[in-house]
Amino acid sequence: MPHDAIYMNKKLACGALVYGTSSWTTYWENGLKRDNPNLGRLTTQSATAMIAYGITRDINVMAMVPYVKTDASQGNLMGQQGLQDASVFVKTKTKAYHGITAHGVVGFSIPVTNYVPDFMPMSIGLGAKTMVIRGMLSYALPKHLYVNSSIAYQARSQVKADRDAYLAGSKLYQTDQVAVPDAFDAAFRIGYLKKDNQIEFFTEHFSCTKGDDIRRNDMPFLTNDMTMTTVGIYGKYQPKAFGVNARVAYVTDGQNVGQSTSISIGVLYQFKIK
Amino acid sequence: MKYIFSFLILISLVSCDKSVSESMIEPYAPAKVDETAGSWKTFILTNSTEVVVPALNSDAAYKKEVDSLKSIEVTASQKAAVLYWGAGSVLRWNEIARELAARYNIPPAANAEGVYPVPNAADPLADPKFPFANPPYTARALAYLSVAQYDALVSAWKYKYQYNRPAPSVLDASIKPLLPVSTLPAYPSEDAVVAQASYVILLAMFPGEGPFLAAKLAEAKNVPLWAKTNVNSDVIAGVNLGAAVAAKVMSRAKTDGMSASNNQAIVPDMIAHAKSLGFTTVWASQELPARPPMLPNYGAVKTWNFDRTTLESIRPAIPYLPGSEAFNKDLAELQTINKTQTREQAAIANYWADGPGSYTPPGHWHRYACEAGIEAKYSEVRMARMLAYVGTALMDAGVACWETKYFYYSPRPQQFDLKTSVGLPNFPSYTSGHSTFSFAAAAVLADFFPDRANTFMANAQQASDSRVYGLIHFRVDCTMGGKHGKAIGDYAVQKANADGAN
Numbered sequence: 001m002p003h004d005a006i007y008m009n010k011k012l013a014c015g016a017l018v019y020g021t022s023s024w025t026t027y028w029e030n031g032l033k034r035d036n037p038n039l040g041r042l043t044t045q046s047a048t049a050m051i052a053y054g055i056t057r058d059i060n061v062m063a064m065v066p067y068v069k070t071d072a073s074q075g076n077l078m079g080q081q082g083l084q085d086a087s088v089f090v091k092t093k094t095k096a097y098h099g100i101t102a103h104g105v106v107g108f109s110i111p112v113t114n115y116v117p118d119f120m121p122m123s124i125g126l127g128a129k130t131m132v133i134r135g136m137l138s139y140a141l142p143k144h145l146y147v148n149s150s151i152a153y154q155a156r157s158q159v160k161a162d163r164d165a166y167l168a169g170s171k172l173y174q175t176d177q178v179a180v181p182d183a184f185d186a187a188f189r190i191g192y193l194k195k196d197n198q199i200e201f202f203t204e205h206f207s208c209t210k211g212d213d214i215r216r217n218d219m220p221f222l223t224n225d226m227t228m229t230t231v232g233i234y235g236k237y238q239p240k241a242f243g244v245n246a247r248v249a250y251v252t253d254g255q256n257v258g259q260s261t262s263i264s265i266g267v268l269y270q271f272k273i274k
Numbered sequence: 275m276k277y278i279f280s281f282l283i284l285i286s287l288v289s290c291d292k293s294v295s296e297s298m299i300e301p302y303a304p305a306k307v308d309e310t311a312g313s314w315k316t317f318i319l320t321n322s323t324e325v326v327v328p329a330l331n332s333d334a335a336y337k338k339e340v341d342s343l344k345s346i347e348v349t350a351s352q353k354a355a356v357l358y359w360g361a362g363s364v365l366r367w368n369e370i371a372r373e374l375a376a377r378y379n380i381p382p383a384a385n386a387e388g389v390y391p392v393p394n395a396a397d398p399l400a401d402p403k404f405p406f407a408n409p410p411y412t413a414r415a416l417a418y419l420s421v422a423q424y425d426a427l428v429s430a431w432k433y434k435y436q437y438n439r440p441a442p443s444v445l446d447a448s449i450k451p452l453l454p455v456s457t458l459p460a461y462p463s464e465d466a467v468v469a470q471a472s473y474v475i476l477l478a479m480f481p482g483e484g485p486f487l488a489a490k491l492a493e494a495k496n497v498p499l500w501a502k503t504n505v506n507s508d509v510i511a512g513v514n515l516g517a518a519v520a521a522k523v524m525s526r527a528k529t530d531g532m533s534a535s536n537n538q539a540i541v542p543d544m545i546a547h548a549k550s551l552g553f554t555t556v557w558a559s560q561e562l563p564a565r566p567p568m569l570p571n572y573g574a575v576k577t578w579n580f581d582r583t584t585l586e587s588i589r590p591a592i593p594y595l596p597g598s599e600a601f602n603k604d605l606a607e608l609q610t611i612n613k614t615q616t617r618e619q620a621a622i623a624n625y626w627a628d629g630p631g632s633y634t635p636p637g638h639w640h641r642y643a644c645e646a647g648i649e650a651k652y653s654e655v656r657m658a659r660m661l662a663y664v665g666t667a668l669m670d671a672g673v674a675c676w677e678t679k680y681f682y683y684s685p686r687p688q689q690f691d692l693k694t695s696v697g698l699p700n701f702p703s704y705t706s707g708h709s710t711f712s713f714a715a716a717a718v719l720a721d722f723f724p725d726r727a728n729t730f731m732a733n734a735q736q737a738s739d740s741r742v743y744g745l746i747h748f749r750v751d752c753t754m755g756g757k758h759g760k761a762i763g764d765y766a767v768q769k770a771n772a773d774g775a776n
Contacts, residue, residue, distance in 0.1 A: 175296045
């Protein structure tokens with residue numbers, strides 16, 4: 001994964017198919033926590049194909065693409081579905097200081113279909129091209145325990161919306177070009193890793209660098225300053241070439257986002273590339 | 275090596291320009307100054323001298339005022355203001371109105387008891403804010419804005435040519451104006467006329483925006499001085515004229531029936547009437563909790579370009595009744611789109627959606643109208659005239675469409691198990707507001723800009739189709755709404771063709 005300290009050995013690859021479901025019934029309209037009977041439960045399901053490959057023990061590349069489907073349990077808004085954004089990451093590490101390992105990750109993503117970006121919250125994605133730079137420090141504790149913390153900057157491109165006028169803040173923009181704000185995320189993880197088996201507890205914080213807030217009783221929009229804090233648990237069991245992983249996460253606090261609970265399970269397969 | 279790589283990426287990130295650019299509108303000299311506009315027929319004023327603009331003070335006093343312009347040094351921000359307003363006062367105030375419409379176009383949230391509070395004009399910034407600038411509200415606000423601008427400018431033109439005061443730079447060649455100067459006489463300042471008239475109308479329509487509008491007004495009144503295109507007495511005379519005309523326009527607005535437009539007490543009779551026409555299923559709010567229908571009595575608001583008898587005589591015929599063969603055919607079209615909506619259909623539906631948080635379809639058409647007027651290098655008075663006909667046609671379209679909607683009280687497609695990709699308006703289906711608004715505006719624009727008539731009509735057709743693609747209207751709602759809109763627009767065209775401007 002782009003955010004962990006685990007590397008594939010040289011010429012070793014790991015493919016994964018992951019099913020995820022994320023849903024919320026309450027969301028933060030600006031800072032106001034509310035539900036919306038005209039949405040009910042908003043569910044986003046995804047099926048993601050991914051692959052990681054060891055160029056060397058210290059340089060890995062990863063690629064992934066999800067198929068995403070949204071659905072509201074109440075009201076009359078039409079669900080959306082389709083292939084979302086393909087992403088590629090390069091991750092590398094070096095020994096830094098007294099057993100601390102420093103990692104650098106660079107990633108790019110790009111929408112692979114022309115999905116509707118400005119029909120939130122039903123849209124399957126924001127439609128932006130993104131570039132992510134992540135710095136990460138990991139440290140191995142005794143008894144196969146580890147800690148890992150990272151911080152990342154996500155640069156996000158302008159998006160072409162279907163509409164040609166929109167409000168951002170109190171200003172009316174008369175163009176179909178929408179600036180999606182850049183974002184930071186930071187994470188702290190603590191876990192147990194023995195061979196390829198792993199269990200981890202994590203907390204993540206995501207925050208845009210700027211943006212506007214959802215107006216009273218309005219819909220969310222691409223320009224929103226989204227913030228969320230997530231806690232979760234991740235596990236992986238990989239006795240041989242085949243393995244499974246699972247992740248559960250819960251948003252504890254946020255702004256301009258849904259308070260989602262996310263669950264994913266995946267099957268993994270390791271193989272050599274000659 | 276990798277550090278260098280990362281560093282280069284960081285640099286490229288930082289240098290990536292993220293600001294959204296909108297097309298700039300440059301100040302221009304009008305193609306024609308419209309010397310005879312003082313005799314054009316007005317909407318509210320009985321004639322162009324109903325409001326008196328005092329005679330000029332002495333030539334010597336004017337010379338002194340002109341001399342005082344020479345000492346004005348503009349800052350960079352003042353110069354930016356000059357270039358902004360120099361693109362056109364009528365245009366800019368129309369844009370400001372559209373921005374306010376977008377900001378106020380959000381339906382009230384239900385309270386804890388499941389009741390939707392009604393916005394309160396006396397407490398406009400409380401939740402829910404007043405107004406809820408939905409399409410009928412916005413159509414009306416923009417119509418009064420444009421009519422006030424037009425009547426005030428016709429009067430201004432009358433006095434400009436009566437008093438014939440030369441512009442400062444014409445009197446004294448050492449004055450270098452920052453904006454193009456035509457042969458138009460300077461007194462009273464047309465920019466001040468438009469600014470004050472617009473301020474009065476918009477403050478009445480958006481009473482919570484006093485400080486915002488006052489700041490715009492203050493800047494707009496300073497611009498002619500900063501630009502050295504007017505002296506202070508031009509501005510003062512313009513402000514007084516604009517205020518007096520706007521007050522007369524507002525007296526019509528206060529008595530046009532809008533204050534009773536949300537009368538919910540008449541709804542049971544409307545439903546009974548629809549059932550008597552044979553509707554087995556009538557419209558019902560699909561929101562949770564059920565929201566009272568939007569402005570059920572807006573259809574009783576006073577129209578501009580035709581009378582009540584005409585409004586009733588051009589009301590579209592009864593639509594297909596639910597369950598009939600023709601109805602089932604329209605329903606089948608929507609059921610197909612519900613399963614197989616193409617990306618292009620979704621894009622068209624989204625482009626024209628103009629839903630909550632937008633300037634609404636009337637705002638969209640005012641924008642198109644402004645863009646066409648600028649391209650034709652219209653003078654201020656001709657721009658205001660065109661917008662007054664487009665604006666009154668849009669309001670008439672709103673009134674007549676709402677009258678039709680509540681006359682038939684017909685159900686929405688969502689009452690037959692269809693979703694929507696744009697969001698569902700909370701009022702009866704037949705006829706489509708988008709279709710009526712769009713064809714009314716397009717009919718007027720086609721008359722003003724015959725070279726682009728086909729484009730405007732095609733735009734209207736697309737706006738109309740968009741409601742089928744978005745699954746919130748039956749085909750018949752759109753075709754009949756479109757025809758109705760065209761007829762409504764033609765009444766504005768007839769009036770325009772007899773106002774002495776062509």
